[in-house]
Amino acid sequence: MGVTHFLMVDNNSDDGGREFLAAQPDVSLWTTQASYKRARFGVDWLNWLQMKHGNGHWCLVVDPDELLVYPFCDTRPLRALTDWLDASSIKSFGAMLLDMYPKGRIDQIPYRRDEDPLAIASWFDSGNYTISKNKKLGNLWIQGGPRARMFFPDRPERAPALNKIPLVKWDNGYTYVSSTHMLLPRGLNLVYDEWGGEKASGVLLHTKFLDTFTIKAQEELSRKQHYANSHEYKAYAAGLVDNPDLWCKWSEKYINWRQLEILGLMSKGNWA
């Protein structure tokens, strides 16, 4: 894909991930036992790392279960995108979170290491997202998808935010405010056009809903390390008791970025 260096934070993992990462030549690894919650859900860590090492670089911030899709990602490396962004004087690139899920019960097909998670969680919601503008920071607030549909049908305001700005030409004056949902200064949040046009954007395929999720939801609830008293995980745990099928008749099966662009989930903007 064209990433030259990886900076990883290992927050007390026990699945052998740390040993694997430590052995990679292009990975710098930080391990911590500290509280994820008290680091404001990891934001402090990543701001610090970017301040120390990111200045002047294009930095992509993703969770391990997020896969970046951008226009022409099947034929052009990431460097082509960042060069183009540079040439266009664009400093930040938006990519909304798209929840992927399997057809059938979440725990039906077990996920094994080294497998392509998209082979199991290959479905998504194509057109049920709602957007509003955050007047204070100027970012969009996107909600919807299977999580809103299945876990928050009666309390939509509690559905998790899906807007993300994961790719930024970092400068030491910048800071992520809440996860990668929004930044300061405000101008970086303007990854959308307000006058009818479309800016270029990508998608983060979120492969959280595998059979490992049921266990994780329970676990996270006991760790109590998540946002807003983990109400999101409470809803999951409640909804998952009978292992709901997130799939519905109108779910779309993932093919490629062009499909996402036609559906209107991302855009080429004026990159051609």
Next chain:
Amino acid sequence: MSVGIVMLVHTALNRAEEVIRHWVAGGCPVVVHVDAAVDRRTYGAFAKALSDLPTVRMSPRYRCEWGTWGIVAATQSASELMLANFPDVRHVYLASGSCMPLRPVCELRQYLNARPNTDFIESATTADVPWTVGGLSEERFTLRFPFSWKRRRRLFDSYVDLQRRVGFKRKIPARLVPHMGSQWWCLTRRTLSAILQDPDRAVHDRYFRKVWIPDESYFQTLSRLYSQHIESRSLTLSKFDFQGKPHIFYDDHLQLLRRSDCFVARKIWPHADRLYQTFLNEDAALMTGSEPNPGKIDRIFAKAVERRTRGRPGLYMQSRFPNENWENGVTSASYSVLEGFTELFTDFEPWLARQTGARVHGHLFAADRVEFEGRQPSFNGALSDSPALRDYNALAFLTNLIWNTRGEHQCFQFGPSDTQDISWNMSKDPNALINVISGAWAVPLFQSNRNFADLRTEAALLQKIESEHLGALRSPYAKARIRIWTLAEFVESPMESLQAIVDEIGAKAARRLTEAPHMSDLTGFGQFLQNLKNQGMHPHLMGDFPVGAAPKNAPPSQRKPYLVK
């Protein structure tokens, strides 16, 4: 006779070197100008790498900042060097380091040999040029621009503004008629030398030094003075986007570039390995003799600009969230809103679906659930039937629904018992086709078997809500196509109105309606309204119903479907 290449280079010197070697191998001398911003070490290494090529010269270096005189000065001195050192050269081709020859060099030579007196330079008068960055076209030639547009935009803008207000105007030298065009040209020795050896050159240079973006106007204007035959187009395929910066070509453009039959393309991404490999090694003389034909590339890039500036109408997403009134279409396609029809007719939904082939929903905005067609729990795009999700952002629900079903006409029912958040949005949406039978909500009340006091309260409430809704529809802001009948009007001649609605939806109904939906029995409805009046409520939205008898056109026999011949 040959063609000489003047090449302006500022980055990706290794790629430039590859291209220079390609030109030289094709028998073209090359004069290279390297931007003065490139540091001395890099420049030295570059010059040394090229030193084995006898027909390559390095020209004196200038600082080439975008939009300034430096680029012209560099071109001038490199061209002089070319004309003086290579007497064989008849055409001089101006290229950049990121230009790539797409066709074998010999084809270019043959093409130019067949047109020995033609200058290929895009050159149009300012009045006819649409591409003007910063909104300056004619003023490029009449104002002064001492500040950098790229680095000191605010100063640039305010100085332009000041000159406009003061009414300052520079004098254009005699004989010159300002022309503009692509900076990449191919001129004959005759024309080029005439420009460079013009006795008035000092005057011209002094004037153009302060023109904005002189590289797009210096040669374009002066060649008009000397050329015998101008072909006003560039041989270099170069597309610009809406900010005036060139589009970049990548590996996946390979087939497109091949089929374009253009001689040279810019700008090539320096890491497009496959493009460089393919085009710099293709020595097979294809010689189709065909003219350049960039039509398809033009369309692709024109579409990209359109997408960036206008976007897809009716789409709201992470990178397109237009301010109000800038949506370029609130929704993506037309849809029908039907008010009062299911109340008056018992089988209206299936009937309308049969007649039009459109998708007919129930009350999408009903308070208790979203009534999708067939009352399914979800719909296109995985829209949920949860009323809370819908009401959380009613406009997004509607725009999503219409976007998700592109290519299929949507119809849905609406009325005063539904949530009303969407009322104004629909009224202001030119895509909405709204048909209202006002007061029809009274029919279900009339048929129900409830306490009259409750009925009276509910009737008052519904009438108030519908009045407000009608207010929105009748306001000067309404842009939807709207028809409103009172219930009394409608039942006078229902078929005519139904025909109009079906025709409006279009689809398959190019014929007269042959089947009517079942209308509820309205016997006693007039008395019902009178009873409401007697209770002190004033039902007015349904029009005038005679007390005691239903309207003449709705006799009992009408409960069977009838035929219109």
